[in-house]
Amino acid sequence: MMKKMLKTGLLFLLVGFVLAGIGVANGGLQTVVWGDGQPQVRTATTKKTTSKVSAFHSIQADITDGDVIVRPGNDYQVTINGLPRKDFSIQVRQGKLTITQPITHDQYFSMRVFDFERGHQVVITVPHNTKLQSVSLAAKDGDITLSEQTMTDLAIDSSDGDVTLTTAVVSGTTTIKALDGDVTVNDNQLQKTGLTSRDGDVVLRQVTLTGGTIDLSDGDFTAHDSIFNKTVRVSNSDGDNTVTGADQQKGYTVHSADDDNSLFGKHQEDGGTLTHNADAADHLYLNSSDGDNSVR
Helix, strand or coil: CHHHHHHHHHHHHHHHHHHHHHHHHCCCCCEEEEECCEEEEECCCCCEEEEECCCCCEEEEEECCCEEEEEEECCCEEEEECCCHHHCEEEEECCEEEEECCCCCCCCCCCCCCCCCCCCEEEEEEECCCEEEEEEEEECCCCEEEEEEEEEEEEEEECCCCEEEEEEEECCCEEEEECCCCEEEECCEEEEEEEEECCCCEEEECCEEEEEEEEECCCCEEEECCEEEEEEEEEECCCCEEEECCCCCCEEEEEECCCCEEECCEEECCCEEEEECCCCCCEEEEEECCCCEEEC
């Protein structure tokens, strides 16, 4: 009797997989959200909308669902890709652009188990050669990308997505928080940086970093052809720290609790500390609780 029931159950399971496959093949994957007290299939009523806005010198964007992109262009404008324009509040007051998704708990209960939509984006265009004062970007479920911008202060908060900065100049304070995703910084000049990565890698390429701290909980830190001015400290709980193309005129201290250290040809196994140019005014400190350190 038990074997017969098991065979019957497996047969129903097989039929279910076949029917699911047929549904997928016919476009059956839809985004399910919670609205008006019941589950609903969300359809994107507007695939792309572009709104020109008044001139601004500061940006504050807090996005629940989608990527946030800041890029150069010819006009001050905001483009929404893949989501209805009505889901967003976009306004400029006293030179500050504010973008939010004012979706209530009842309207959007996060029943996105079957969310197979891709390409949700909020694109902020800033005219070329504009110097911004403050930029604050937050994304709960999406990537954050900023390119070719000059600003005084930068704050980025990413809950679930990658962070990419390319050709950015920050003269004031830089704060980056990434909970689950990689952080990639290309050809940037950053000051007084506080970067925290809980679960993801941090990669710097041709970056000038003047003072700051970088803390990783679970991921590798890599810096290629980058310049570290003043005091920069990198602390890694679980991952390797690697610096290539390092300037030997500057100071370096590497410490590992129980793994390998390599510093300009000097090697050390099973933990310890190595130092190069200890009295240099510009000094990079690499510390790893569980991982290797390498500077070359």
